[in-house]
Amino acid sequence: MPTRSFASFRPAPRRIEDPPSPDALFTAFLSSLSVDEGAACAVLYSAAVRHFLSWLGLRGIALETLDDHVAHRFEKHRCRCPGYSAQEPAYKADLAARVRRFIRFLEDQGYIVVADGIDDLGGHLAAYSHQIDALQLVEALSGAYRSEAEHFAIWLRVSRRPWTEVDEGVIEQYAGHYCRCPAFRKRGKLASSGMKRRRRFIRHFVAFLRDRGAIAPVEAKLEVHPDVAAYLGWLKQHRGATDATIRRYRPEVDRLIAMLGAPVLWDAAGLRSAFARRSKETPGSVSLLVTIMRSFLRFLIGQGQCRPALLHAIPSVQRYRLSTLPRYVDPATIERIISACPTDRPVQIRDKAIILLLARLGLRASDIRDMRLDDIDWRSGHLIVKGKSRRSERLPLPQDVGDAILTYLSTARPKAIDRHLFLRAHAPFRSLSSSAEIAGIVARTLERSGIEGLPTGSHIFRHSLATNMLRAGAGLESVGTILRHSSPETTAIYAKVDLPMLMKIAQPWPGDLSC
Structure with a gap:
């Protein structure tokens, strides 16, 4: 049911004549x-x-x-x-x-002239209403999206704020305002859950207006250290780093600057102390910490802000790449997991197609999350995968995988404007937000199949595919092609999982013989 409103949102010409009686x-x-x-x-x-x-x-x-x-x-x-x-x-x-x-x-x-700073607000609200309809939300939720967008427009006019000033601070003020706005809605101050709901709805509406060019985007006003900003730009332009890499590097560099101050004041003792402190806080990321600190130091040395000898102040971390065996599942267990996937409901049809992509092609969770409808070539039977290397790879589409995807597209996939292959099962029908959602699908499937003692992440299928291919007689080059490894050394870690072959070439232990 649409919300009643007293706002026309049409620009009214200024009245020249005096108001009537x-x-x-x-x-x-x-x-x-x-x-x-x-x-x-x-x-x-x-x-x-x-x-x-x-x-x-x-x-x-x-x-x-x-x-x-x-x-x-x-x-x-x-x-x-x-x-x-x-x-x-x-x-x-x-x-x-x-x-x-x-x-x-x-x-x-038109008796009171107000400059909203936006053209055709009524048209934008109508277009926003059509976009909400395309999301196929339940009636109450879609009405809440429209109502909150109109409420925000009314509140801006009541507050005499132009749309050009809308930023995160204005949204926060709206979320917590004591409502006396001229519209039919709850009065007073909302609880924290209601404020969170207001904030979420208005961020969605403001993002819609910015995408349409109705209001200019607001750049984040974050204080960035000049050296950090120059380093991040260098990573992007000269090292070709991805946005994900830059997001991961930046917090560590910011902490380093906060602990040690300006780079011109750095010394070996301070760097070692900072490294020791951070390594204790994040023991599982020590190797990456070394990489980030050395990368930043090389940049500063190239800029002439640090002595070259400081590069040796970062200690090395021993990494034994071949010290453990990759965990894997035998082919019979893989088939048991696949057979445990029901297809009674749309979400189950989607989950089975995802499990088959993981098991048959060894895809990463991020590959499945980013997959789009145009990535499937049905005529040639190929699948285009965009991996971590930012280049597209063509993989063969197995028959059972293609059948599962086709069943999902024809019977279970919601009708939505989003071009991603796999969407959420409930409105709003958007793409999967992160790889964690696919890990959750794997965990639910393993629980349904009654298999215990296995990792719940999606990478177990990737390790299992490589291991089973090697045991079936495939070469490392073929395995690397299917898994899309950029370096043969990455594929070499699976050479040690063929225990029967290793037993044939193993020499007897010398025992107590002298050297």
């Missing part, structure tokens, strides 16, 4: 509300508006200067107006709410 103005106001003059609602509006007009006349306030500040003064005034008596605070709040609707009517009629 209070009676004529009030009659036009009731007509805009679609309220009969004899109704009880009309009586309440009549008392509020006539009291307000009388109060304006006593204080000499012109109609064209009305805003929310004037309405607030009227709400808080100690009534001594002729013909009117003092009222209770709760009633005065309702009185002011009706007055604010009257002020909005004057704005829509």
Whole structure:
């Protein structure tokens, strides 16, 4: 059910002539509300508006200067107006709410000129409504999206804020504002859950307006150290680093600057102390920490801000790449996992197609998350995969995988404008947000199959595919091609998992023989 509103959102030309008499103005106001003059609602509006007009006349306030500040003064005034008596605070709040609707009517009629800083707001709201319809949300949720967008537009006008000033700070003020806006909705201050809901809906609407070019994007006003900014730009332009790599490097570099200060003051003792502190905080990322610190030091040395000898202050970390065996699952267990995938509901059909892609092609979770409808060539039976190397690879599409995807597309995939292959099963129908969602699908499938003791991540299928291919007689080059490894050394870790072959070439242990 659409929310009732008193806002037209159409730009009104400025009225040159003087406003009509209070009676004529009030009659036009009731007509805009679609309220009969004899109704009880009309009586309440009549008392509020006539009291307000009388109060304006006593204080000499012109109609064209009305805003929310004037309405607030009227709400808080100690009534001594002729013909009117003092009222209770709760009633005065309702009185002011009706007055604010009257002020909005004057704005829509052009008696009060307001510069919103946006063109065709009504058209943008209509386009936003169509986009919400395309998401196929339930009626209550879609109505909430539309209602909150209109409420935000009303609040901006009431606050006399132009759309050009909308940023995260303005959204936060809206989320926590004490509502007295001229629209049908809950009054007062919302609970924390309601504020969170407001914030989420308005961020969605503001992002929609920015995508349409209706309002200019607001750049994040974050204080970035000049050396850090130069380093991140160097990674992007000269080293070809991806956005994900830059996001991972930046927090560590920021912490390093915060701990040691300006790079010109760095020394070996300070670097070692910072490294020891960070390695204790994140023991599982020590190798990456060494890589980041050395990369930043090389950049600073190249810029002449650090002594070259400081590069040797970062200790080396021993990494034994071949010290453990990759965990894998035998082919019989893989088939058991696949057979445990039901296909009674749309979400189960989607999950089975994802499990088959993991098991048959050894794809990464990120590969499946980013896969789009155009990546499948049905005529040639190929699948285009964009991996971590940022280049496209063509892989053969097995028959059972193709059948599962086709079943999902024809019977289970929601009709949505999103071009990603796999979408969420419930509205709003968007793509999977992260690889963790695919890991959750794997965990639910393993639990359903009753198999215990296996990792719940999706990478277990990748390790299993490589191991089973080697045991079936495939070469390392073939395995590397299927898994899309850029270096043969990465594929070489699977050479040690063929234990029967290793047993044939293993030499007896010398025992107690002397060296």
